[in-house]
Amino acid sequence: MSSPAEAEAETSEGPSGGREGNWGEVLRAFLILGVTSFGGPVAHIGYFREAFVVRRRWLSERAYADLVALCQFLPGPASSQIGVAIGLARAGMKGAFAAWAAFTLPSALLMVLFAYGTGWIGAAAGTGWLRGVKVVAVAVVAQAVLTMARSLCPDRTRAGFAVAAAALTLLLPGWGAQIGVIAGGGVLGLLLLRGKGTGTDEVEPDGGSQLAGSLRPRQAAGALIAFFSLLALLPALAAAAGGSQTLSALAGFYRAGALVFGGGHVVLPLLDAVVVAPGRISSDAFLAGYGAAQAVPGPLFSFAAYLGTLLAPGAAGLASAALCLGALYLPSFLVLFGTLPFWQRLRQRRQAQAALSGINAAVVGLLLAALYDPVWVAGVHNRADAALVFVCLLLLEGWRLPSWAVVGVGALAGTGLAMAGL
Known part of the structure; x- marks a missing residue:
């Protein structure tokens, strides 16, 4: 599933050995999703995969699947937890908050x-x-x-x-x-x-x-x-x-x-x-x-x-x-x-x-x-x-x-x- 507004062509090196990001790029990427991601948590999970696994390559497919499983296991809003975990992995606590x-x-x-x-x-x-x-x-x-x-x-x-x-x-x-x-x-x-x-x-x-x-x-x-x-x-x-x-x-x-x-x-x-x-x-x-x-x-x-x-x-x-x-x-x-x-x-x-x-x-x-x-x-x-x-x-x-x-x-x-x- 592709995000409805992924017009920003922001990519980075792959998940194994790529550069570490900063909270600003995390903020920009998630702000696009925050104003365009209709459809509820299931749709959000699809948008996240397209944005951060396929396009930006911040995570591998396997890591993303495991993260989705974890957030379904825990109490709380799964899509928001997935987003916070991606921000944490990319830019630490500042990235998680962003x-x-x-x-x-x-x-x-x-x-x-x-x-x-x-x-x-x-x-x-x-x-x-x-x-x-x-x-x-x-x-x-x-x-x-x-x-x-x-x-x-x-x-x-x-x-x-x-x-x-x-x-x-x-x-x-x-x-x-x-x-x-x-x-x-x-x-x-x-x-x-x-x-x-x-x-x-x-x-x-x-x-x-x-x-x-x-x-x-x-x-x-x-x-x-x-x-x-x-x-x-x-x-x-x-x-x-x-x-x-x-x-x-x-x-x-x-x-x-x-x-x-x-x-x-x-x-x-x-x-x-x-x-x-x-x-x-x-x-x-x-x-x-x-x-x-x-x-x-x-x-x-x-x-x-x-x-x-x-x-x-x-x-x-x-x-x-x-x-x-x-x-x-x-x-x-x-x-x-x-x-x-x-x-x-x-x-x-x-x-x-x-x-x-x-x-x-x-x-x-x-x-x-x-x-x-x-x-x-x-x-x-x-x-x-x-x-x-x-x-x-x-x-x-x-x-x-x-x-x-x-x-x-x-x-x-x-x-x-x-x-x-x-």
Whole structure:
């Protein structure tokens, strides 16, 4: 797959013995991708391969395949983690930050503008377009459930895990039950799924040799300690501060980023528990932003910038957006940095593969439950809405239209339905 805007003819010497890059070239390369990479994480992985394996030759095919496998194994947004790892291998920590900023901030800024503009746009155009965007979110999540179920629940055992996880999540709402479902999936995977793989593509075992020297084991261990320490300390700090809204939000966004297995869409129920369940953001505003996130390039996690903007009024929304975006991303990068030097040994262990198989099946169930509540419950209110869901799902799954185009169709259709009184 070729990137839609790879017009810049920037190449370097091959991956074995080529010159080391600098953070400026990393920034330029990822900025092109950050403003043109529509289509979600699977498409992003294809764009990255074309840009950095085929054209620039920053990595070998084998190293890239191994990196993709690692980022599918870890919690967090796979495409963003792949980009950060490429930047790290090319230009150290400065390159890692440049890759993340250039790929993420364009879509994050668009989401901040959307959050600020929701009020006056809604006043000018009525609520029909927002209604359509929420309906598109239903179709997008339904497509994600279908796609993930095909890949991650290929047999009766894992399909059973997914259904049980969905039922438990619906019967026991809240982030505590979500953590329990994910942990339970890992335990059941260890007991029942050894030898059944992870649901990801197999790659050659030495493909990560190019990345193994990017971090020292001591630095990796420090990153893992920080990952688990923040996961435990942030909720405690929020409680000690008397339920501080800011610390509670940071703890919630960090926890969500630490538990996103199986794809960016899984962040939906986790963030719903952080901002909608406590009443900080309405369900309508939440789903409108989630739908809008499908129409911008770059990673789905930029949705956090939208939520952060809504959590704080006025100019304070910018700082809140930055904090929420950083809190959501930080755990995925800490666990990436903590795992890179040990990846080959870890992924060859059958116990780790079995646990991941169970976790992946459980998160399919988590997303299936989210498809009903909050997505369907908040987005579909009558038969006209349901009909529009089916049309949008056909456009996504049958006609293979890009998400941003379907968002436009949904917004126009929602406006038309509102004008017609349907």
